[in-house]
Amino acid sequence: MPPTLLRVGKLGLPAVLVLSFAAQVMGALLPDIRLLVAATAAGLAAEGVLHRWQRPVASAIARTRADVTVRVVLRDLLLVAGLLGHQHQPEQRTVYLPLLLGLLTFYALHFACHATALLVRRTRTLPVVTRNIDASALRLSAAPPALLARRPSNRLLLFGLPATAGLMATALTDRPWYAAAGVGLSIAAGAVGLAELLVRLLPGRRPARPEEVLEWFDAWLAEYRPTVGMYFSGGTSSAYQANMWLDTLGKVEGRPLIVLRERFMLQKIGATDLPIVCVPKVADLMRLEHSTLQVLLHPANSGKTSQVLRIPTIKHAFVNHGESDKLSSVNPYSKAYDEVWVAGAAARERYALADVGVEDKDIVEVGRPQLDGIRADTGGPAGGPVTVLYAPTWEGWDGNPGNTSVVEAGENIVRELLADPGVRLLYKPHPMTGSVDPCAGAANLRVQELIRAANARREAARPDPGVTAELERATAELERLTSGGFRTAADEAERMLLQSTPEPGRAQAVAEATARWEDLYWASLPAGEHQVVTGSRPALYSCFDQAHLLISDVSSVVSDYLASEKPYAVANTSGLPEETFREVFPTVGAAAILTPDGAGVAELLDMVRHPARDGLAGARATLRTRLLGPASEASALRFQDGVRALAEAARAHRERIVSAIPTQPGAPRREASARGAVPSRTVEG
Template sequence: MPTVLAVSFAGQAVGALLPSVPLLVACAAVGLTADYSLHRWQQSTAATLGKLHATVFARQVVRDLLLVTGLIRIEDQDYETKYLVIICGLLLFYGLHFACQAFAILVRRSRTMPVVTRNIDASPLRLSPALPALVMQRSGQRLLLFSLPSTAGLLATATGGSAWCAAAGIALSAAFAVVTVGMLVLRLLPGRRPRTGDQALEWFEEWLAEYQPTVGMYFSGGTSSVYQANMWLEPLAKLEGRPLIVLRERFMVKQIASTDIPIVCLPKVADLMRLEQSTLKMLIHPSNSGKTSQVLRIPSIKHAFVNHGESDKLSSCNPYAKAYDEVWVAGPAARQRYALADVGIDDKDVVEVGRPQLDAIAPHTGAPAGPYTTVLYAPTWEGWDGNPGNTSIIEAGENIVRALLADPKVRLLYKPHPLTGSVVPRAGAANVRIQEMIRAANALRTAEHPDERPAPSAATELALRTAELERLTTTSFRTGADDVERMLLQTVPEPGRAAAVAAATTAWEAAHWASFPAWEHRIIVESRPNVYACFNAADVLISDVSSVISDYLASEKPYAVTNTSGLSEQDFRDTFPTVRAGAVLTPDASGVPALLESVRHPEKDPYAEARTELKLHLLGPSDPPSVVRFDDAARALCATADARQAGMVVRGLSAIPSQRDAGAALESERVKG
């Protein structure tokens, strides 16, 4: 598209200087169309041009000046007065464009609240529906669309029409801009403005005092990491007390999956510190982030690191964990891992709580029930450290998939990690090739089984279940940024929605698996079905050294780990304890047939007893259930917070300088910096 733009400007310049009316008109029309297409479908390219100062405004000015130049160059035109009017009209239009942008910024600022919420009635903030995105956000598209009449008028004049055609077009463009300015100015009138930022924060503090949260989850991160928070929503909802989710990024508010738990987003440090004055006693942390240190400044809240999964990798015993009051782990294996890593975590601060979200995983029931053996291949991503043993997808992925597809009685479920290819391009390329292999295999099987398809009613049932689940779990809002914020602020969950979501999810999963033939391989890259649903559908797992192995052990089904580390098999097993109850595959995938044989004939499975022992070692005992142990740990940490507060009162230190003041100072320093 940039090439088309450049050629159109060059052609328009030639057409203006010759002058050539057909060339001038054609190139101007092509340029305007290409510019709009660029802003509509290639926004990243438009942003790159903006960094080169070739903004949409500059491009439109050049386009109009070339048109005016062409008009002046055309013979037999009386331009002394007429074209002075045209130029002045264009200047007026551009001035109105600047006014539109200025007022749009003022309106956005007045509507941007310091706190964004979900599942809380924030109607007192009086945030009305936003103006169309074309008015509020898309200044480039607005300029191009409003320029259509003026450009058309100039082109009409260039093709032999009256100069009044150009004047009329410019007047119409200016009228559009005037109306837009009027719409924006009306939103700035005192009676139309929402509550101010200070009033919004006062409302938030009143809500905190009324709701009185006790336990919560703190999360900060990017879109690709939201799964780390979502996996803890259900366990958090089951905790005794009044739970709360605290976020830091505005976009993350709509990324969190469906939940009845109140969600608050506090982007500024100074506003975050208001939690110190609340009844909040403890926060769990599924991940470390740069902004985690900011909430750790609040001494009245206790903090527990729960991680988003446990594995034998060094990342599962990060030294940053010593910043938390406690580290909650699944079982004895993680406790030993921290002790061996010697990263400063005191053993008394490690609490074994199991993995409460694994209750949804069905237990092992023996050999595959149907004619096909379902294999879940779920490789992890390449990680940040460049270790070739992190993921099998580069060195072994295609060999594993090729070996599985060669077996006519295998149904493959391929679920790559969401971050695959984000660091090492070779991993992303291998992921693409694997998916192409699976699609080709499905095409062959379709030809072999032309009559073995589910009844049409299965697809209808899935569509109905999908629609119901989407209705209950939707976090999709209109595209305007501040309109999304308004919808989030005023979203209140339906009573009993959590139970309805759970039932709808179960029904959707059953309909999903029934909607395609038993022989069809599946590529699963969407959020649904989740990895636990894939565990239940699978007879055997092939993965890498990752938390996927630990979680899958809850089922006690057979599994295999791919060794791309360069270590011998014995050294590999000694280095990574999660491997000891599973088969080890080499990069050439030569062990796949033996693995499948042991799955189809459980009497040939040499690791059954070892899996039971390893499950206890990794996940802890099943009695009391993990949900109970998780709740016990939360209540104990809340009691610690209460004891600290009581001790502060006894020592007469309850009036120490507020952390909110410290947060305000920190925010001020950040802004100045």
């Protein structure tokens, strides 16, 4: 539906519903059969549009207690009242009384169907949900049709349509058998739907009971014997914080495991062959205490993190999802972990200055394994356009104007860049921009409009049609690999069944398909055309490889970009003098500083075009080592060393716990469940 009609529908559809009921009442009281039928038809049409295109409006109406059930019952009863009022002889009115009983029977079936659907959904809501783990023992099956299980409003409208249509036909023709046939069809549909749901409650058709699932989970933990895991909890837009660690975790020795807390997050985690478990309840989460799990890595803090920190047999390391000079990178919560893993010496100094309770002995420098594949400096644009990546961060929670440049400086910086005909701009705002401050969201939209207008004025060479066609095929293949191929009606139990066994090599296939898609994406773009990149693809690191220059804010984007050692600039919207700005935020020490008015962009571009004038190259190399660790040492190896050392500390701690537990005289001494070396990933028989 067009946006204009959507806006009109937010007010117009509720008005149509109200007017249709008012007209129905008038038609039933007069009685005026034509008015009654016309009003009923208008109401049904409004319901169809409402549930097809305006579901938020339908939800808002339901909150007033005038939900679909009330509206359908009222609509039908007004039809019956109009029919009874139209008949002047008492003996004629008695003909319609069985129709009223039939309607009541249909409504009873609807409520019974709804109650049964709730029971079915409860039996299919498991205490532990998994991916990449064989769950065939749990008697999982395909979900019932969504119309029966999860959409009672749509079910009532659809199943009740024959009854309403029959009543309308009878009102127009004065032939009761139309209504009888319609009511009969509605009753039959309701009965079939109820039977379909009741069958799923039979002992042989329902999934395993919660206690059976937990026993199965314990047995799987004992068989798989996990050693290192990643624990993650967060909102719908935070999955990227975990996804950036999937490849690194997959290369760790031992048997990795991913532990989640929110059910929806199971499908937000990217393609991986690693086993994933989602344990929503804290009581069930505590079962990990009796497993062989030694180390949990934490990419983010959350309210539920404190729950898993209670497990004394596991060592916890905070790995974060990016480092910057912001206060959020030295959160006092970090002292709750056994160790804090950082990229380089700069983060260690940051914690010392912040004095938030994290001791220096608990900080481990492991580098940034995700950055090992970023291309190094290519030596400038080599005569072509200068590709500038403007990647401002979001506004944050504290309202500090220095958090993001998009509000005060974004439009000015973009105007300066667009004024240079030799610049190709890639604009990639943070996905959470505008989520707290509407001003940031509005500024983001204005920047995008500036870029669209500049593209309209610029004539760019069109790409090779063959490349475009190849990109379409690559997109289709990537969607096939990442979509999961689920039915729309699939629930978590059905998805768990379909994802029990990972397709061998699927994660590698997705990585290769993504790399191919990114190459074709960049090749398919018109030469020199500016781009607004707001989706998950292409990824930020792919944009790094395209750019000759980064403009950003004080954020982890700057630290990560330094892996390339290419020039970068930071917008100073903090209100601090430049000297103080550099002193307070060490990550901008090797950056060009831009003021909110965009001054300095021309000089910055000149430096990129003429590398000999780049006086900050040496400073960038030095700062890169401080922020990310020595370039000569692969971060993946340093990360593995950190895992190995912390696992050894966990085993030693578990030994001490076991040896400290008093035993009854004559009773055998308990053994540590995780004793010995880190096992291989092959499950022992």
